[in-house]
Amino acid sequence: MLAKSMLLVASLLLVTGCKLELPNFGSGGISGPLTLETVTFERAGGPQCPDAVGTTPENIRCANVRLIYPKIVAAGTPAAVAAMNQYIQAQLLEYSDAEGKPPATPDELTSMFVADYNNVPEAAGLWEMVREVEVSFASEHLATLNIRESGYTGGAHPFSGQRYAVFDVNTGQQLTLKDLLVAGYEERLNLAGEQAFRRARGLGANDSLEEAGFWFASNAFKVNTNVGVSGDGLVFNFNPYEVAPYAMGPTAFTVGYAAINELIPDSSLLAALAR
Template sequence: MINKNFLFAFCCLLFLLNCKEAIKTTFSDVTISTKNNDIVAINIPQAYGNETIITNINSEINKAVATALHIGEADSIPSISTEESIISFNKEYQSFKTNFPESTQIWEAQIDGEILHQSPEIICIAITTYINTGGAHGNLNISFLNFNSETGHLIPNENLFKNMDTFKKIAKTYFNETIKDNDYLFDSESFELPQNIAYNEDGIVLLYNTYEIAPYASGIIEFTIPFENISDILVFNGSY
């Protein structure tokens, strides 16, 4: 007969192992700044939990911040921390003031992040940035980051769906309905999916940033396709 104490200890060990494997990724909003910084404000989610998973997620969020604050060619964005990105942006502003002392332009940068959706299979985060370095208006941009909940790796848009062509056909009908009052600005025959596609609480949200498919006056275009209308072509389960 199996010793009862041994059986109890064995069950406890299995329980602890299962708990360790099931560590849930959680998020906390953090505000990041540096000494002598008064032009950059950053409030972003920071992941906690399994070390490998959260390292992947936090690294991609940091890359999004670095990209937003980078001044220069897009292909020369350095791999630096958020604090270093803030310092670099401030240095660029100081250089601008030195080179153009007569300018009264004050630079500013606001970066905010939010969790759009989180399930055991997928985590979706939106990063909203507003950068003003002069000109008629600042630049507002929203980026969606989709992560595999089990690995923390980014999920390309094409890997969100079992059949991308089918999804595109469905998305086009919702797009046409969204822009029907401004259809003169768009060529419905050349419809393309946006760069930003993600899960939210109600379904799959698609977002076109300003200038992505239309003039500045059209602003941001956003619409959501309910889960029940595309559940059969979704790769990831959005249920909590």
């Protein structure tokens, strides 16, 4: 059986402990209670992986999984630690086998990915899945997780995607724009967002989004829910295929706090960053 002849190689689990070292996202600075360990997991499997004797670029048949993520060690409360770690694991292990069963561990994820590779008769070369989670910003009250995925499973080109998740570091609650901004924020945020989007894409104020290659409904810009918090403002990202063809790539842009200050109530956890 192919499953029994499958060569499993390159099993690696690296854990390094460190105090959170975060990039500075502008004038807001970095502070807060988060401490984390960085974990790297990598495992490959298939009939002919790179470490097997006789493997060449022409005969390689292998599937590889690589995960890089933070293990939250400390936050504002133990509940916040548990909630953030649970969320991170859910993002890393988002997959299922033929019966719809999700993996419970990175090893199970890899086994399912390798099995899918082996079940494709014409599969050749290298399949790859890379998932990375990083804390891209943290303050006394808020933290942004940046979740990225890339890889290749056959087809015309590789796949890639990115999403943000914002957490209250003292409760572990995942937050949305409705938790951070005033009621009825949508129209004013869309106006500010469109200005930032056009700057990021080099479009004039009167340029048609449709003619520029974007497919917003009714040619009217609207922010999505892929939003993070930084020291400078709200960061948004449109992934490939979301509002434009693959060839145009993703679009990332920041809506500065000055542009939406009136949308941030004093009671919001954003107020300390925006004021």
